Amino acid sequence: MTAPAIRLSGVCKNYGTHRAIDGVDLVVQPGEVACLIGPSGSGKSTLLRCMAFLEEHDDGLIEIAGDPLGFAPGENGRIRLPDREIARVRRSIGMVFQQFNLWPHRTALGNVSEALRFVLRLLRPAAERRAMAYLDRVGLADRAGHYPSQLSGGQQQRVAIARALALEPRIMLFDEPTSSLDPELTGEVLGVMRGLAADGMTMVIVTHEIGFAAHVAQHVVFLEQGRIALEGSASAVFRRPWNPRLARFLETYLDRGASMLIAPEQSDGA
Amino acid sequence: MNLELIRASIPEIIDGLGFTLLMWLPGSALALALGLLVAILRHYGGPALDRGLQALLGVLRGTPFLVQIFLLYYGGPFIGWDFDAPTAGLLGLSVYGAAYFAEIIRGGLAAVPRGHVEAAACVGMTRAQTLRRVLLPEMALLILPSTINMLIVLMKETAVLSIITVPELTAVITGIGSLHFAYAEAAFMLAVCYWGLTEATGLLGRGLERRLQRFRLA
Numbered sequence: 001m002t003a004p005a006i007r008l009s010g011v012c013k014n015y016g017t018h019r020a021i022d023g024v025d026l027v028v029q030p031g032e033v034a035c036l037i038g039p040s041g042s043g044k045s046t047l048l049r050c051m052a053f054l055e056e057h058d059d060g061l062i063e064i065a066g067d068p069l070g071f072a073p074g075e076n077g078r079i080r081l082p083d084r085e086i087a088r089v090r091r092s093i094g095m096v097f098q099q100f101n102l103w104p105h106r107t108a109l110g111n112v113s114e115a116l117r118f119v120l121r122l123l124r125p126a127a128e129r130r131a132m133a134y135l136d137r138v139g140l141a142d143r144a145g146h147y148p149s150q151l152s153g154g155q156q157q158r159v160a161i162a163r164a165l166a167l168e169p170r171i172m173l174f175d176e177p178t179s180s181l182d183p184e185l186t187g188e189v190l191g192v193m194r195g196l197a198a199d200g201m202t203m204v205i206v207t208h209e210i211g212f213a214a215h216v217a218q219h220v221v222f223l224e225q226g227r228i229a230l231e232g233s234a235s236a237v238f239r240r241p242w243n244p245r246l247a248r249f250l251e252t253y254l255d256r257g258a259s260m261l262i263a264p265e266q267s268d269g270a
Numbered sequence: 271m272n273l274e275l276i277r278a279s280i281p282e283i284i285d286g287l288g289f290t291l292l293m294w295l296p297g298s299a300l301a302l303a304l305g306l307l308v309a310i311l312r313h314y315g316g317p318a319l320d321r322g323l324q325a326l327l328g329v330l331r332g333t334p335f336l337v338q339i340f341l342l343y344y345g346g347p348f349i350g351w352d353f354d355a356p357t358a359g360l361l362g363l364s365v366y367g368a369a370y371f372a373e374i375i376r377g378g379l380a381a382v383p384r385g386h387v388e389a390a391a392c393v394g395m396t397r398a399q400t401l402r403r404v405l406l407p408e409m410a411l412l413i414l415p416s417t418i419n420m421l422i423v424l425m426k427e428t429a430v431l432s433i434i435t436v437p438e439l440t441a442v443i444t445g446i447g448s449l450h451f452a453y454a455e456a457a458f459m460l461a462v463c464y465w466g467l468t469e470a471t472g473l474l475g476r477g478l479e480r481r482l483q484r485f486r487l488a
Contacts, residue, residue, distance in 0.1 A: 090392070093392070103408070114393070118395065
């Protein structure tokens with residue numbers, strides 16, 4: 001049996017005295033699309049950032065394809081792994097941010113080829129060929145020479161996705177990838193993500209796009225106050241929101257056309 | 271006003287201008303390099319080093335350049351720093367400028383969005399790569415206006431070097447003024463020269479900013 005893509009056991013994260021993540025256990029299987037949902041401050045972004053080691057968890061163990069990320073269990077508690085090992089494990093992960101975080105002084109092509117040249121040490125022509133292929137994949141080959149300031153938000157986010165994909169990660173993490181976009185631009189980004197899911201990419205997505213989560217995710221995780229309040233398949237979570245807190249959370253989406261998702265009489269047809 | 275005197279003085283003025291540029295441009299380059307070094311040390315060096323450097327910068331920015339250059343040139347020999355006037359001038363200007371550039375650069379580094387650095391970490395760039403390929407270029411864009419401003423300040427501060435006998439613009443022109451009792455002409459020539467240099471620098475800066483506009487978000 002192969003190791004899960006991601007396994008969290010007892011993960012905790014504190015900010016001062018505030019416990020942002022409070023003992024989370026979670027398994028994401030290869031090829032699975034998992035969505036983290038929950039109210040503001042529930043810890044979903046923090047949890048995702050822990051999976052990318054952008055936040056160092058204070059307790060518990062995170063394994064990426066069987067390898068411990070950042071900390072490994074030692075004789076007296078855990079030990080921090082060397083930076084080189086952290087970088088190696090991290091290489092399996094691609095991260096997409098809410099704010100895109102493209103480097104403004106590099107073109108779209110420059111943003112995507114940067115790590116290919118300076119981390120993977122590809123020669124410039126090879127790096128740019130590969131970068132172009134990934135820009136093409138997100139439908140932006142014709143914008144390769146544009147600077148981020150010359151691209152729309154949706155285009156910037158697609159370049160950011162290409163930048164992460166170009167390193168050929170096993171897992172893609174998305175932190176509210178459409179939250180800074182107009183509804184009109186949201187569609188093009190979700191379209192790219194839907195394509196990735198169809199290709200079998202393992203993805204963990206923090207999102208407020210409940211409709212997207214319901215249609216694309218196999219695995220939905222509802223967080224509240226740093227704990228997993230509820231998790232299961234999309235249909236189990238959305239169609240039968242027996243948990244009153246989840247029902248209340250989903251009600252906030254009712255006026256956004258999501259009522260069909262939580263109507264109990266809805267049939268389970270895909 | 272004695273225009274004939276002004277015309278006759280042009281060759282001397284050009285010599286003085288040359289010395290002013292010789293102090294200003296290398297001095298600014300050294301100041302930038304030194305300021306960058308200090309800012310990076312403060313950024314990565316930990317709290318103790320940060321506080322020490324901050325205190326040093328406080329002294330340098332809290333005393334007039336005139337006093338610093340006096341101390342260096344006339345006080346230096348007492349501790350074995352026996353520099354000639356141009357060397358002392360260049361050194362003094364570099365250190366003085368570095369104190370300001372360090373602060374400008376520190377602010378620039380702090381203003382680079384954290385997410386851009388996180389993105390670099392996520393694609394596997396090392397700290398040194400992130401510094402060189404993300405932080406420094408983005409910082410340079412952010413600090414361009416204040417850097418141009420500081421260059422102009424340093425250019426005008428070179429006038430102070432006349433008091434330690436560096437034969438730069440101010441020394442040359444006030445010399446001509448005293449020799450011919452033509453103080454108004456001297457002051458006029460000085461104003462024109464410094465103003466011309468300031469305008470040229472500002473023009474260069476604005477051109478550069480326009481060219482770099484597309485590298486900027488929002």
